[in-house]
Structure formats: structure tokens, C-alpha cells
Amino acid sequence: MGIWLEFALCAAVIAAAGPVLVRRAEQIAGLTGMSRSWVGVILLAAATSLPELFTGLSSVTVANAPNVAVGDVLGSCVFNLALIALLDPLSRDGPVFREVDQRHIVTASLGIILIGSVGALLLVAGQGLDLYVGHVSGYTPVLILLYVVAMRATYVHENHADTRSASHVTDRTALKRAVRQYLVAALIVGAAGVWLPFIATRLADLTGWRMSFVGTSFIAAATSLPEVIVTIAALRLKAIDLAIGGLLGSNLFDVLILAIDDLAYTKGSLFAHASPAHAGSAFAATIMSGIVVITILDRPATRFFGVFGWASILLLAIYVMSSYSIYLLGH
Secondary structure: OHHHHHHHHHHHHHHHHHHHHHHHHHHHHHHHOOOHHHHHHHHHHHHHOHHHHHHHHHHHHOOOOHHHHHHHHHHHHHHHHHHHHHHHHHOOOOOHHHHOOOOHHHHHHHHHHHHHHHHHHHHHHHOOOOOEEOOEEOOHHHHHHHHHHHHHHHHHHHHHHOOOOOOOOOOHHHHHHHHHHHHHHHHHHHHHHHHHHHHHHHHHHHHOOOHHHHHHHHHHHHHOHHHHHHHHHHHHOOOHHHHHHHHHHHHHHHHHHHHHHHHHOOOOOHHHHOOOOHHHHHHHHHHHHHHHHHHHHHOOOOOEOOOEOHHHHHHHHHHHHHHHHHHHHOO
């Protein structure tokens, strides 16, 4: 019971600090006069992805658990897309995709490119086809470049689509306070993230579950708790686009986290040492992102039994099949 209590406590800490990060990110956006959508993609996605960042770093540097690092990132991508499906039954105003702004198609499409690339790299590196610069994989600079290009494309698209002028606020005292509180909350989330891989290692030993499955399922679910809280809060405020944008933006940032993890992993290429079974999670996230794109374009107006639309059912089915395949094939 002790290990499960530690897991619950760690998850509770992340769940408590997550909303603080979001509120302060929104406040910083207002005080600086920058576009709220753009700051949301950067600060909100980065804030809710901090557990994945710290968990990955501690996994590859201290716990020597590369499968936890990779499984956490890709499992979080799949989990985030499954959360979009759960918005459907929680929406009282009808099918959730009917209200989603089509600008999210760009973010989802970029996610297909980045996450699909990670899946291909895992398969290629697993066969020994990898280049090295010191201990760093030659594919890591490619992922970083793809992320920078994705952020640039998102920035240009948002500026082109949003012609409203930002209102500049010069309250430096309030800005400093918001930044300070943002950093404190980030440190709390980071501390909990460092704890998670050690819990995962002990949990795998006690249950006999594969490390890749533990990282993809339990750790990914815990580190995605900020996204869960933000998504539910945004839905209650009828801010559907904030919820969708935060989830899709987090998936882009998660790919950058994999590159950072590889830089920190001193025993060689992270992609070569991780189980190729994680490619299944990457391809599942790619397919799910494609479903999101199609559904945003189609805007379905019906739900089966008034609960789930066809897209939500597909997203949840792929999530379950992906988790099961990792359980069977992972190491």
C-alpha cells in the first residue's frame, strides 16, 4: 500500500500546482500585452508539460530508466488526445467538436508530423541505424529543428488569423508577482516529477509489469494531471478552444522534451536504448491527431445516445488498444 500512497500523494501535488501554473500564465499574457493564444501555446503547454520534463530528466540521469522517459512522453501524447474524447460527454451544449475553432487544425497537423517522426526514429534507431555526436543521437537536432519550425508556423498562423490589437499593461509589480508565483508552482511540479520515476521503478518490480507499460500508463496519467484539470476547468468556463489548444500544444512540447532527455542521457542514444514498442504509442497518437483534424473539419452534430460522437469513440478505442499493445510488447 505504501507505493500506491506515494503515487497518490505525488499525483495530488501535481494536481494542486497545475491550476496555479495556468492562472499565472494567463496573467502574464495579459500583463505583457502579448497574444493570449500565442502565450497559451508556449506558457500553458510548457507549464502543464513540466511533470513530463522533470520526470524524463530524472529518469535518464538518476533512475536510469529510459523506457519510463520515452513512455511518459508518448503516453502523455496519447492520453491528451483521449482527453479530447472525454470532453464530449462533459459538454452540455452538444457535440464538443461543433464548437472548436478550425485554427486548431494547424497545431494538430504539426503534431502529426512531430510525433510521427518520433515513431519512425524509434524503429530506425532500434535497428542500429543511428548517428552519434558524442552520446547524443543525430536525430535529436532534427527534432529540435522541427519543434522550432512548428512554433514559427503556429506563431505566423495565429498572427494572420487574429487581427485584434493587444492591450499593453505596464504594471511591473503585478508582472513580477505573477512570474514569481509561476516559478514557485513550476518548482513544486518539478519536485513531484523527479519523484515519479522512482515510484515507477518500484511499482514495476512489485507488480512484475514491464517498465514501458508503467511509463506509458501510470506515469503518463499522473504527469498529465495538469492537462486534465485545465481541460475540465476550461470546459466549465465554456472555453473549448482553450482546452483543445492546451492539449494539442502540450503534444508539441512533449516532442521537445524527448530531445532534451536524449541530451541528458549519457549512456548513448535514448532512441536506441528505449523499447521499439513505444513506436506504437507514437503512431497511435498520430492516428488520433488525424481523427481530430477530420472531426474539426466535419463538425459532427450528433452523438450516440447523446454522449459520445463517432470521433470520441474512435479516440478512446485507439487509446485502449495502444495501452494494451505496450503491455504485451514492451520491455
